[in-house]
Amino acid sequence: MSAPPVSATPLLELRGIDKSFGPVQVLRDVAFTVQPGEVTALVGDNGAGKSTLVKCISGIYPTDSGEFWFEGRAVNVNSPRDAAALGIEVVYQDLALCDNLDIVQNMFLGREKRTGLVLDEATMEQLAAETLAGLSVRTVKSLRQHVSSLSGGQRQTVAIAKAVLWNSKLVILDEPTAALGVAQTAQVLELVRRLADNGLAVVLISHNMNDVFAVSDRIAALYLGQMVAQVKTTDITHAQVVELITAGRTGGLDLTAADTDPDPDPDSTAGTDAADIPGTVGTPGVETADTDTADSDADPTGATR
Ligand SMILES: Nc1ncnc2c1ncn2[C@@H]1O[C@H](COP(=O)(O)OP(=O)(O)OP(=O)(O)O)[C@@H](O)[C@H]1O
Numbered sequence: 394m395s396a397p398p399v400s401a402t403p404l405l406e407l408r409g410i411d412k413s414f415g416p417v418q419v420l421r422d423v424a425f426t427v428q429p430g431e432v433t434a435l436v437g438d439n440g441a442g443k444s445t446l447v448k449c450i451s452g453i454y455p456t457d458s459g460e461f462w463f464e465g466r467a468v469n470v471n472s473p474r475d476a477a478a479l480g481i482e483v484v485y486q487d488l489a490l491c492d493n494l495d496i497v498q499n500m501f502l503g504r505e506k507r508t509g510l511v512l513d514e515a516t517m518e519q520l521a522a523e524t525l526a527g528l529s530v531r532t533v534k535s536l537r538q539h540v541s542s543l544s545g546g547q548r549q550t551v552a553i554a555k556a557v558l559w560n561s562k563l564v565i566l567d568e569p570t571a572a573l574g575v576a577q578t579a580q581v582l583e584l585v586r587r588l589a590d591n592g593l594a595v596v597l598i599s600h601n602m603n604d605v606f607a608v609s610d611r612i613a614a615l616y617l618g619q620m621v622a623q624v625k626t627t628d629i630t631h632a633q634v635v636e637l638i639t640a641g642r643t644g645g646l647d648l649t650a651a652d653t654d655p656d657p658d659p660d661s662t663a664g665t666d667a668a669d670i671p672g673t674v675g676t677p678g679v680e681t682a683d684t685d686t687a688d689s690d691a692d693p694t695g696a697t698r
Pocket residue numbers: 414417419437438439440441442443444445446
């Protein structure tokens with residue numbers, strides 16, 4: 394697979410994001426960078442703050458402090474409407490599809506096209522078909538099928554197609570394969586990859602390391618509300634990601650390769666110690682892993698892209 398295009402300007406860049414619920418600080422000084430044409434996996438243990446971060450990005454939660462940059466411009470995102478206007482769409486785990494409506498009706502739900510007062514069914518059907526064809530989706534037999542008759546993978550596909558229908562630039566997928574079997578997972582991951590190959594920025598929340606290594610270009614790890622690493626997927630091993638998720642650090646890696654330097658030259662970011670990175674969590678009693686970047690090719694899972 395060819396390397397995805399890397400743009401000098403991130404599509405989305407968050408700086409110093411803090412978010413508390415009452416006395417509980419859930420996000421601390423979070424930096425997060427997302428590039429167009431790439432899949433960024435957002436990983437972290439239960440309660441690490443992934444959903445909260447996504448809800449801040451999508452305008453559901455206001456942040457307490459921090460900066461929000463989109464396509465190189467400082468922006469304010471105070472509501473889901475603001476996020477949608479920028480081209481940010483989130484596909485949540487519940488998919489928010491209506492079983493008793495067909496695929497076209499679901500894709501345009503709440504944003505129906507009309508000619509005067511009359512629904513423009515032909516245009517909506519055509520746009521839905523074009524969107525699915527653009528994503529090379531061939532698993533859906535009829536656009537007029539009720540969503541209740543679709544498999545889990547097909548439902549996920551419809552939800553993703555719905556998200557990209559609106560000239561989206563960033564699509565955030567919350568555990569899109571969590572409820573799927575092996576074959577459907579593979580199909581959805583292919584679709585995720587295609588979104589990025591079509592130039593979209595994709596953020597994939599996942600607890601499944603096989604999915605993360607199969608499809609992502611970069612991995613961002615949250616630990617107790619802090620962004621402890623953003624690295625290229627090819628620069629980290631499965632075991633190191635698990636260590637970041639469970640301990641908040643791992644040894645020998647440049648943990649900021651993704652958020653500061655879009656330079657595709659892998660040597661240009663080497664040599665930074667995790668302990669030097671602002672926001673890196675040092676966990677007392679956790680040994681620094683005896684690994685270095687030279688070892689990172691030796692992924693024991695063999696699952697790196
Ligand atoms: N509305 C809220 N009010 C108070 N605390 C909250 C709220 N939403 C989330 N939290 C707390 O914030 C922390 C982070 O939760 P969040 O759901 O963002 O984690 P997560 O990484 O998405 O976890 P999971 O993988 O289990 O979905 C948790 O301790 C959670 O209890």
